[in-house]
Amino acid sequence: MALTRRNFLMGAASAAGIAAAGLDARAENKTAGAADAQAEYATLLDIEKCIGCGQCVEGCRERNGHRYPEVKKPLPAMFPPGTKDEDWSDRRDVDDRLTPYNWLYIESVTVQKDGAPLELHIPRRCLHCTNPPCANLCPWGAASRQPETGTVSIDSQTCLGGAKCRTVCPWHIPQRQSGVGLYLELMPRFAGNGVMYKCDRCADSFAHGELPACVEVCPQQVQTIGPRGEILALARKLAQERGAYLYGVTENGGTNTFYLSPVPFKELAQQVKPGPGKPTFAPVANSMAQADNLTRMLVTAPLVGVAGALVSAARQGQNTGQMQTRPHGAVHDPKVDAALSGGLLKKLWVTVALLLGFTGMMQLPVASRYGIARIPGLTWTGDFYITLNIHYILATLLLALGLYWLTLQIRGRLRGRLAFWGKMRLAVLGVVVLSGIGRVAKNLPSITFSPGMTTVIDLVHLGFAVLLGVLCLWLWTTGRGAWREDG
Ligand code: HEM
Ligand code: SF4
Ligand code: SF4
Ligand code: SF4
Structure with a gap:
């Protein structure tokens, strides 16, 4: 300078x-x-x-x-x-x-x-x-x-x-x-x-x-x-x-x-009459305040996920009568198995991921241009702050669920091994989550990335989110949707 x-x-x-x-x-x-x-x-x-x-x-x-x-x-x-x-x-x-x-x-x-x-x-x-x-x-x-x-x-x-x-x-x-x-x-x-x-x-x-x-x-x-x-x-x-x-x-x-x-x-x-090209002198609240508050929630989500998994694992340990040993040696609780494979976690993950993708896309300036914000029930998509806040809340849920799952996986509480395409999807999701965290960090008042770095993070988040969507759709339509080797 x-x-x-x-x-x-x-x-x-x-x-x-x-x-x-x-x-x-x-x-x-x-x-x-x-x-x-x-x-x-x-x-x-x-x-x-x-x-x-x-x-x-x-x-x-x-x-x-x-x-x-x-x-x-x-x-x-x-x-x-x-x-x-x-x-x-x-x-x-x-x-x-x-x-x-x-x-x-x-x-x-x-x-x-x-x-x-x-x-x-x-x-x-x-x-x-x-x-x-x-x-x-x-x-x-x-x-x-x-x-x-x-x-x-x-x-x-x-x-x-x-x-x-x-x-x-x-x-x-x-x-x-x-x-x-x-x-x-x-x-x-x-x-x-x-x-x-x-x-x-x-x-x-x-x-x-x-x-x-x-x-x-x-x-x-x-x-x-x-x-x-x-x-x-x-x-x-x-x-x-x-x-x-x-x-x-x-x-x-x-x-x-x-x-x-x-x-x-x-x-x-x-x-001063505000209008196009004529700014107001009215009081203006901090536009990023809600995002800042939601960030606090977001950073606690992994801890909640890990704590939930540890509590669940401890309860399993107290009740070893219900445990079974699978061929590859891990110990399992049939209830956890059922919840994970039968679907509660899976359904939650699919719902959260779909909504994340949707609220993410609505942060691009498409809702008004393409008439999505005029569809009854979807008018909220025209408000970038609403879609941003929902995206933050969903990301919090995703992090809590993800860390819950990961902790159980690391502690050997889940049956079967991850399938190849399960691992691939996890890797892509990992990049989406990390770049998403980068975007959240960028929105904090104390953090500014260089314009080049910001563009990379933004494009990686968008690119890998789209890749994840395409990959999941392709695997689902070709009958390869199972995350684990035994389905
Ligand atoms: C922990 C997980 C995630 C976090 C923390 C996160 C965070 C964010 C943030 C902060 C933005 C930008 C909002 C803005 O500043 O303008 C964003 C945009 C977006 N997110 Fe996420 N996100 C996460 C997961 C996902 C997932 C799983 C998907 C899709 C499946 C997704 C799709 C998108 C899309 C499409 C955009 C808009 C495109 C862009 O500008 O990059 N996000 N996300
Ligand atoms: S209003 Fe024009 S002259 Fe003044 S600082 Fe901005 S760009 Fe420069
Ligand atoms: S140059 Fe601009 S700021 Fe200075 S007296 Fe003239 S109108 Fe006012
Ligand atoms: S820095 Fe951005 S948000 Fe602030 S007044 Fe200028 S254009 Fe508006």
């Missing part, structure tokens, strides 16, 4: 010192030098200072114009008929909302302050969340968070434009341009629909030591950028001194963009 702290919050070690020095980003940005630190960066936007001149919007366009989509026309026909593309290429000038060609816009509102009208101008763009659902839930790792800068970006080379990031973002920030990107090389009619675009804090120039354009060109020094801790301290100090209000500190579990407002944000929220 070729940015020095001096570019941003110069010298003064404490936020108080920074504020006292009247430091702003523009004043210090000329002092660019060699990198000396890596930090999660945050910006503070002092709403009261903004005069709505729009120079930041222009600056963003000038700096990032070379990365705007160049569309190949005509756009491909989409399946099923009625699937809408989104084409902004003839409306590049639109600057009163977010578009693929406008990553920042100014929202102007009039509020009441001390009995008088007060006009406020608010630059709006991606907030760069600290645990961003857009990146966590992207099926391919195209959206990612860089922990060393705290920036969230979307890779235009790998994004397929399914727009899941926009759906799961509480502010619906990313914007789609159809007719561009990787999907055109794959199955343009059936999957994907373009590329998603949004502010990435001028990632390429930021990496070379330059300030984000909107920070740099603002004549009012509305924005201050620096290490998150220091910017947060500055934001809190200013809020306390002025009796002002903050947005972005706790929203969506925390972001790297703090708005400082002279009036409560609920008043701004009343004035």
Whole structure:
């Protein structure tokens, strides 16, 4: 990272010192030098200072114009008929909302302050969340968070434009341009629909030591950028001194963009009408909180499975009268044998695996496009958070069942040996489970994988889940479905 702290919050070690020095980003940005630190960066936007001149919007366009989509026309026909593309290429000038060609816009509102009208101008763009659902839930790792800068970006080379990031973002920030990107090389009619675009804090120039354009060109020094801790301290100090209000500190579990407002944000929220490309100022709960909670349950599942198997084995040991010795020497309880082969565990496994496959597939942006979410009784498939939570619960069940089975197997409590195709299926399932655990880990606020690693984990999970499904179906239809040698 070729940015020095001096570019941003110069010298003064404490936020108080920074504020006292009247430091702003523009004043210090000329002092660019060699990198000396890596930090999660945050910006503070002092709403009261903004005069709505729009120079930041222009600056963003000038700096990032070379990365705007160049569309190949005509756009491909989409399946099923009625699937809408989104084409902004003839409306590049639109600057009163977010578009693929406008990553920042100014929202102007009039509020009441001390009995008088007060006009406020608010630059709006991606907030760069600290645990961003857009990146966590992207099926391919195209959206990612860089922990060393705290920036969230979307890779235009790998994004397929399914727009899941926009759906799961509480502010619906990313914007789609159809007719561009990787999907055109794959199955343009059936999957994907373009590329998603949004502010990435001028990632390429930021990496070379330059300030984000909107920070740099603002004549009012509305924005201050620096290490998150220091910017947060500055934001809190200013809020306390002025009796002002903050947005972005706790929203969506925390972001790297703090708005400082002279009036409560609920008043701004009343004035700002959210709509396509126009984010809200309403309170936003942590989108990943439920997944974080379910992870706790998931990590205890193996322990429950092992404990259940040990209890079951101990009970067998106390009742050796019921035990039988099989030709290969293992000791068995007919009740456990019956449960495992006769089917309770098998039925449970098949049900859980089928539902995992279904809820997994519904995490790809297919339910709305292919009308699954319009089928009565299946409308829940259109909500990525619901399908994610169900997938977590089912994965918990699978881990508990799997470890229960594995413990009994290791302790020689099960009859017969695993058949060849049983072993194969277990191996494939093992990869699905391990990559699934990788995906769960990635969703935790404290863990970020590199974009490449994320893509590998995501593709392995999907690929091996599909392989497992195909393998099970093939074995079942060819009469080779038995997991054990003796059926
Ligand atoms: C312990 C077991 C498993 C865990 C922990 C797990 C976890 C996950 C997670 C976290 C996601 C991604 C959600 C997101 O972040 O967007 C996911 C997606 C998915 N899962 Fe699983 N999963 C498990 C087992 C399975 C199994 C057994 C199947 C299929 C038989 C399956 C099929 C899928 C599919 C198809 C997807 C969506 C494709 C993708 O984006 O990779 N999963 N799973
Ligand atoms: S350049 Fe500065 S003052 Fe002008 S609209 Fe943007 S943030 Fe406001
Ligand atoms: S504001 Fe939306 S698009 Fe930006 S990082 Fe957060 S979830 Fe992602
Ligand atoms: S940080 Fe860069 S990309 Fe983001 S709005 Fe500002 S100028 Fe545009």
